[in-house]
Amino acid sequence: MQFFDLSGANGRRFSPFGWRVRMALAHVGLEQKADVELVTFSQKHKLDFSGQNLVPVIKDRDQVIFDSWRIASYIDATYGTENSLFGGTDGKSTSRFIASWVDSQIHPLIAQCVVRDILDVIDPADREYFRASREKRFxxxxxxxxxxxxxxxxxxxxxLYPLRKALEVAPFIGGTLATFSDYAVFGALMWARVTSSFELLESDDPICTWRERMLDLFDSLGRTELSPHA
Incomplete structure (x- = not known):
């Protein structure tokens, strides 16, 4: 399997959608086995084979899938028989809800906190494009x-209040074990963690404790990434 993921300078991987896929692959034991192709903002031509220009993308045998939700659905259907990515069929709609909530409500707020810091961690060749495109957007x-x-x-x-309430009754959004619902929120927080020293959470916030549990998953996968916190 090939996995095309966004990269900044020095191979720094910060895409929130890329992190969803990384955690999904780790969930089914494939993260270490995937052949990763890093793509900077100026290297979108690497994705021409997919018919579009956004990461993440996976290529698995004759299948080419883009969009983190479609990739997650493919991973679960193909490799999640013994360890469902969604916590079972009934959990898929919940994961879809959580991912959409993160996309529409959480990402815009995080962007307003860290978008300037991202400029400092991407490849210098991409900075003019990034500044111009984001300033046009905002x-x-x-x-x-x-x-x-x-x-x-x-x-x-x-x-984030609903997440805080959910964590009062279980260690993960998915319940006793993490699912794609957790990975969707975690990806958003990793976007900030890998690009900025600005702390989004207070140390006594239950979500901060949950994030530590998430960072410990899969042999501390989240802790291995370059971070301004290091």
Whole structure:
């Protein structure tokens, strides 16, 4: 299996969607076996074979799949017989809900906290493109986007309230074991962890404790990635 994932400078892998796939592959014992092809912002031509230009992408035998949700569904259907990525058939709709909630509610807030810091960890050749494309998207300079990130952090804390309540009754969103629901949220937090020293969570937040459990999974896979915290 080939796995095409976004990369910054020095092979730093920070894509939240890439982290979803990394954790999904680890869940079924394939993360270490996958042939990883790193793709920077200026190397999107590497994805021409997939008919689009966004990572993550996997190529497994004659199958080419892009989009983290479609990849997760493929991994579960093909390799998740003994260890379901969704915690069973009934858990797939929950994972879809959580992933969509993260995409629509959590990612925009995290972006407003770390988008300027991302500029410093990507390949220098990509910085002009990144600044121009993100400033066009947000309608303001990167520095202005993160200017009030302490307020954004407070908003993020409120938005994460449902997750905090779920963790009162189980160690993971998926229950006793982590599932793709956990990986969707974890991917968002890894996006920030790998690119920025700005801490999104308070040390006494139950989500911080959950994140530590997630970092310990799969031989501490999350702790092996380059991070400004190191």
């Amino acid at each position: 309608g303001m300079p990167l520095e202005q986007i993160v200017e009030n990130r302490d307020d954004t952090k407070a908003n993020l804390k409120r938005t």
